[in-house]
Amino acid sequence: MFYDFSWDGITYHQDAIVKLANGWNPVKENSNSPNGIWIDYYQKGIEIIQSTVYACTNKIEAPKLINFLFIFTAFLLVYDGVQSFIKSTLSKLVFTFVTVFSPIVIGQMFTYYIDGLYYLLLISTISCIISLYKKNNFKYYILFITLSTLLCGIKFSTLPTYIILVTGFLTYILIKKKYKILRPIITSGIIIVILTGITNINPLYTNYKENKHIFHPILGEEKVDVITFLIPSIIKDKNRFVQMYYSLSSESRNNFEDTPEEPYNFRQKIPFTISTMETQRLFWFDIRFGGFGFLFSGILSISLLIFILYPLFIYKKSQKQKEFIFGIYFILALTLLSIIINPVMWWARFVPQVWLIPILGLLLIWQEKNLITNHLKYSIIILLLYNTFLQTENLLKYNWISTQEIRKQIVELKKENKTYKIEVGPFTNIHLRLKENGIKYKEDTINSNFIYMAETWGVVKLKAEE
Numbered sequence: 136m137f138y139d140f141s142w143d144g145i146t147y148h149q150d151a152i153v154k155l156a157n158g159w160n161p162v163k164e165n166s167n168s169p170n171g172i173w174i175d176y177y178q179k180g181i182e183i184i185q186s187t188v189y190a191c192t193n194k195i196e197a198p199k200l201i202n203f204l205f206i207f208t209a210f211l212l213v214y215d216g217v218q219s220f221i222k223s224t225l226s227k228l229v230f231t232f233v234t235v236f237s238p239i240v241i242g243q244m245f246t247y248y249i250d251g252l253y254y255l256l257l258i259s260t261i262s263c264i265i266s267l268y269k270k271n272n273f274k275y276y277i278l279f280i281t282l283s284t285l286l287c288g289i290k291f292s293t294l295p296t297y298i299i300l301v302t303g304f305l306t307y308i309l310i311k312k313k314y315k316i317l318r319p320i321i322t323s324g325i326i327i328v329i330l331t332g333i334t335n336i337n338p339l340y341t342n343y344k345e346n347k348h349i350f351h352p353i354l355g356e357e358k359v360d361v362i363t364f365l366i367p368s369i370i371k372d373k374n375r376f377v378q379m380y381y382s383l384s385s386e387s388r389n390n391f392e393d394t395p396e397e398p399y400n401f402r403q404k405i406p407f408t409i410s411t412m413e414t415q416r417l418f419w420f421d422i423r424f425g426g427f428g429f430l431f432s433g434i435l436s437i438s439l440l441i442f443i444l445y446p447l448f449i450y451k452k453s454q455k456q457k458e459f460i461f462g463i464y465f466i467l468a469l470t471l472l473s474i475i476i477n478p479v480m481w482w483a484r485f486v487p488q489v490w491l492i493p494i495l496g497l498l499l500i501w502q503e504k505n506l507i508t509n510h511l512k513y514s515i516i517i518l519l520l521y522n523t524f525l526q527t528e529n530l531l532k533y534n535w536i537s538t539q540e541i542r543k544q545i546v547e548l549k550k551e552n553k554t555y556k557i558e559v560g561p562f563t564n565i566h567l568r569l570k571e572n573g574i575k576y577k578e579d580t581i582n583s584n585f586i587y588m589a590e591t592w593g594v595v596k597l598k599a600e601e
Contacts, residue, residue, distance in 0.1 A: 136196045137245040137534040138541055138568075140590050141420040144247035146561045147173035148182060152198055152247070153564045155179070155186035161337040169563060172359060176338045176352050180288025181249050195567040202244045202252065209235050209255040209262075212278070216262030219269050220459065221501055230497070233519040234258060237490040238428045239483060241526050242420050245534055249289055250421075254487035256286040257296065261466070264304055271316050276323050283323075284330040291350050292485065296473040303469040307462075362479055367423065369401050370481060378481035384432055387413045387425030406433030407518075409525075426483025427490060428522040437515060438496035442467065445499060463499045467492070493519065537590045544589040545572050551599065556581055557588070558596040565595050 139145050147170035154166055154174065165175050174182075185198030214231045221227045235258065243251035260282045267275035283301075286293050301324065308317055332339075339349045348355025363371075370378040384403045409429045425431070442464075449460060470491050479485045497515050500508045545568065548555065554575040559565050565588065569576045581596040588595035 136199065137538045138196060138590065139199065139246045140534075140537055141243075141246040141248055142592065144420070145565060145591075146170050146563070147177075148247035148249070149195065150174055150563050151179055151182040152186045152189050153195070153567075155183055156190040162341060169561060172352055176342060176347075178288055178290055178335060178338060180285060180334060181252055185247070194571060195564065199245060199247065205252050205255045205259075206235060206240065206244065209259045212259045212262040212266075216265040217498070218266075220498060226501075229516060229520075230501070233497070233516065233523065234491075234494050236523050236527075237487060238426065238431070238522070238526050239487040239490070241523065241530060242422070243484075245530075246420050248420055248484070250484040250487055253286075253289050253293055254490070256282060256289060256293075257300075257488060258491070260286055260297075260300065264300075267320075268304075268308075268313070268316065276319055280323050280326050280330070283327045284334060287327070287331040288334045291353055292477060295476055296488070299469055299473045299476075303465065307465055311458075365423070375475070375478060375480055382424045382426070382481040382483070383435060385424035386410055387422055387429060389419050389421070389423055404432055406430075406436055421482075421484050423482050428526055430518050430522040430525075431493075434493045434515060434518050434522065437511065437518075438493040441496040441500060441511065460499065463495055467495050470495070540589045541568070545569075545574070548572075548574050548597075553599040556596075556598045556600060558585075560591075560594040560596075562591060562595055565591060 139149065147168075150166075150168055150170045151174040154168065155161075159166060161175065161179065165171060168174055181201065185201050188198040188200060189195065210231055213234050214227055217227055217230055221230055235255070237251075237254055239254055240251040243249075260279070263275055263278045263282055266272075267279055283297065286297055305317075305320065308314075308320065338351070342349050342351045347357060351357055352359040366378075370381050373381070381401070385401065386404050404425070407430055413425070413429055427435075445460070449457060452460065470488050473488055474480050474486045477486050483489065493515060497512065497519075500512050503509070503512070548569070549572060554577065555569065556579040557566050557569065557576050558581045559578060566576055566578065568588070581598045585596040585598040587593055588597050
C-alpha cells in the first residue's frame, strides 16, 4: 500500500480516523486536537467507516482500502445501470470504466481525501435511481436508502447536490406519470431523512447545541474562510463562470507564483496539447487549474458540441428514443445545476461531477450507427482512456518513488536502533509510521541538528537522542 502524502489527508482526515478508532465520541466531546476546527465540526461519515478498519488492523494506511471498495461498488452499479442502454458486454465495461475512473478518483485513491468518494457515491446513487426507475425492484430501494445516507454524510456540499438529484428524480416521475413508484420513493425519502439526521447528529445537532450555524465552519458568524487565500490571483476578482473558464482552459497546475524555474503566465491551452511542465504536475491530489486532466478541455468541447447539435436530429427518432434523449438532457440539467450553485466550481475536486458532462454526451450518441457519430463516439472513448492513462501513469510513478523514499528512511532509522525525538507539527499522527515499524520515539520540540521525515512537506522533524 502506498503512503498518503496529501496535506489534508495526513492532517485532519487521518486525525479523525485515529481518534474515532481510539474511542472518541464526537457527540459528547470535542477532540482537543490541533485540527479540531475540522474534525470536530465537519461531517465524518467516511472517517467513521475507515476508523473501524484502523481499529481492526492498527495500520494507519489500511483504511484507504475503503476507497477501492467504493470504486468496486460504483463499477458494479454503473454497469448495472446502463444495461438497458448498452447491450454489448465489452461496451458496458468500457463505458463503466471511463465513468468510474475519473481524474478526481484516480488522483485521490491512495489518499484520505474524500472528493473522489463523493463522486463515486454520486454516480452510484444516480445509477441506482436509473435501475430503480427501470426495474422497480425492492433491492434497489435498499441500495437507494444506503447510498443516499452515505452520500449525505460525506461532506456539507453533498447535501445540496443530493437535494437537486432527488427533487429532479421526483419531478421526472411526475412528468412521466410513473405513479407506481412514487409511494415507495417517498417512503424511502422519509427513511433517508431520519437516517441522515441520526448519522449527522455530529456535526449538525452538536453545532446547533453550541450556538453555532449548523454548517459551521463554512457558514455562520464564526465562518472560517479556507478558500480565498488559495484562489489564484488571476481569477480572484472574477465571477465564478469566468473562474471556471480559466480553470478548464488552463494547463494543469497548482503553482501560480512566479519563480525563476517556472514563471507563471496564464495562457489559454490549445485543446489536446500537452506541455512538458504539465506532465510533472498531474500526480497532485487537488489540482486547481486543469484538474480533470491534460485532454479534458478538448473532450469537453466535443461533448458540448454534441449536446448543442444533437437536438437538430431528434425529429427522426422514435418515441422510445426521444424519451431516452430527454432523460439524458434531464440528468445533464441536474448536473449543471449542482455545479453552478457551488461557489468554488473552478476547483475540480469540489465539483467532481463535471466529469459526467462528457460521459453523458458519450451515452447520448452510443447507439447511433452513422459514420459521424461512430467517429465521435470512438474518439471520445480513446481520449477519455488516454486522459486516464496519462494521469494514472504519473500518479503511480510519484507514489512509488515517494513510498520508496519513506521505506528507505525507515530501514535506516531501524538500523541505528535509537530513540528519536519527533516534532509532528500539524501531522498529529505521523508518528505512527515509526510506531508501526518498531522505531522508538517521543514527541518533543526540536530546534537544531535534525532531519526531516521523508515526504512530509518539509514539516516533520526527527532527531536521534544522544
